[in-house]
Amino acid sequence: MTAAAPATSQVPDAGGRFGEFGRRFVPETLMQALELLTEDYAKAKADPAFQAELAALLKNYVGRPNPLYFAERLTKHCGGARIYLKREDLNHTGAHKINNALGQALLTLRMGKQRVIAETGAGQHGVATATACAHFGLNCIVYMGEEDIRRQKLNVFIMKTMGAEVRPVTSGSRTLRDAINEAMRDWMGSVENTHYIIGSVVGPHPFPLIVRDFQSVIGREARAQSLEILGRLPDEVIACVGGGSNSAGMFYPFVDDTKVALTGVEPGGRGNRPGEHASTLSYGVKGVLHGSYSYVLQDADGQTSDVHSVSAGLDYPGVGPEHSYWKDAGRVRYTPITDAEALEAFGMLSRMEGILPALESSHAIAQAMKAARERGPDEAIVVCLSGRGDKDVYEVARVLGQTI
């Protein structure tokens, strides 16, 4: 095998290939829908009216651009590089997920469909999709694992309040991966009138492309804000990776800026043994899951492994194919952060900055604190604060043995 070529932003190709990764491994029943979606999305992407409508929504409804905030006390506490937070937590609905949900809801309308399905893990994508559907008057059904429903009651209530139907998924591990299976099944029988708003950069082509594009607003803004605030690009950009949507959106506009180090932070859970973590890129193998070829956590027979993370939004045994491409090309370094480190960062950012981060984002914060200590005060790190932590307070309290 030859050494991987340097990563480029000119991916995927027409077949959905990010290097060797991506593509389509789905039942024939879905192939026609995916081909049509690919065509419809390409037209929408090239249509200035579509882009203008999305930009207006992001400005007026989501509240973009959100700030690139200098975390001064946290920086002082760490005693190294300056830490800047890209405040996706300040978006309407409190996380980056709304960027993609609105984009795909617009696409749904453009395709003349009235019914939307989605899967959700932590519930943030479910809330974002329910929100977008309420905004446009679309029917919305969200599949959610029973275990996640337990962990994320608040988001379940919000989705229902927005008029969405939340369907509990009781098969398999009862988490995000099973919710994706159920949503795919629904879509196989409903594809004529239904769009599947997938929440991460996973699944068959063109989903990894669509979600990355809609999330790239994060990196585009952060890049422009860095130039404005720092007068240059940051030295390092850090984001957490479950399926990998906030990180893909954050990293993509920096891919061709080869001097900017990119670091993806995976959920290290309780340790590196199978079943104790969800660090797909750190410990996984190449394989097929949920319709695409990427790194996966599976056993020697190709059966998907059980995963664990304190964060419901990160405990996914797969990862977006573009991340696998970046990993093999050496463009992004992926590293795990444990549950304990993430919980510590959750408390630290709250005390140091008065910002309650989502447990997902807390993984990125923990890594940023480590990285800052290893860098000098003239250097700058940009961290994607992908969401706010209100949804996590019950779970954090439970883990810490406190009651609310």
Place this chain on the structure above:
Amino acid sequence: MSSRISATFSKLKAEQKMAFMPFITAGDPDLETTAKVIRELADRGVDLIEIGFPYSDPIADGPVIQASYTRSLGKGLQISQLFNAVRGVTQSTPNLPPLVGMVAYAIIFRVGPEVFVQQARDAGFSGLIVPDLPADEAQEMAALVKQQGLDLIQLIAPTTTRQRTQKIVETATGFIYCISIAGTTGMRDQLPIELREQLKWLKTQTDLPLAVGFGVSRPEQVEELRGLADGIIVGSAIVRLMGSITTDQTPVPDALNRIGDFAAGFVKTAHCSK
């Protein structure tokens, strides 16, 4: 060279009969019972047997088959054990109908396509169906399967365009698996009208036999398909009977009898030439 699957369909066609192909999940409740079910179905005269390889994330399958996969994997089923069990049956049972493996590509890729196909052949399989490997990605598998003298059965869905159909029939061998309804496996009351039109058109595009699956659960449906299709595949109904061993504590001999009787009903209708 004519494969075992082609030979089976040719013989039935000459006798103006349709093929009946039941689907079973391997390892539910255990591989010993799977071996018994294979023998029971063979005794009852089924023409081919489709054997599902349990997979943790089967998106093409409905709840009944997924539950059987979960039960089987819950007991620690491994692919090597499955192959050993099937080899045990094929080597000890004369005149078994051709066996077709239904396997997720995740499993094949992890084991290694070349190794997997060889193991499948050694176990006595005559063909493979890989439901999540669309024709666009099937070139390598098609070549490997052919090399080992097996068939790679491809699927055509109600949503498959005519253009895609032409691409699919180019690489398919053995028979074409026609999915009767857009959706997952499982029992449905009625076969859709569009299916007739699609089958008629398909006949003009390929000489391969056409077998209809997904949503077939009653012998009367065989009559509806006579003259249009060359075979029918029944899955969930039999898997449910197998599952009753675990869920309702049905004694294994009783379950085997019920499955046998169920299969015999289909065989009788499918083989009744008109």
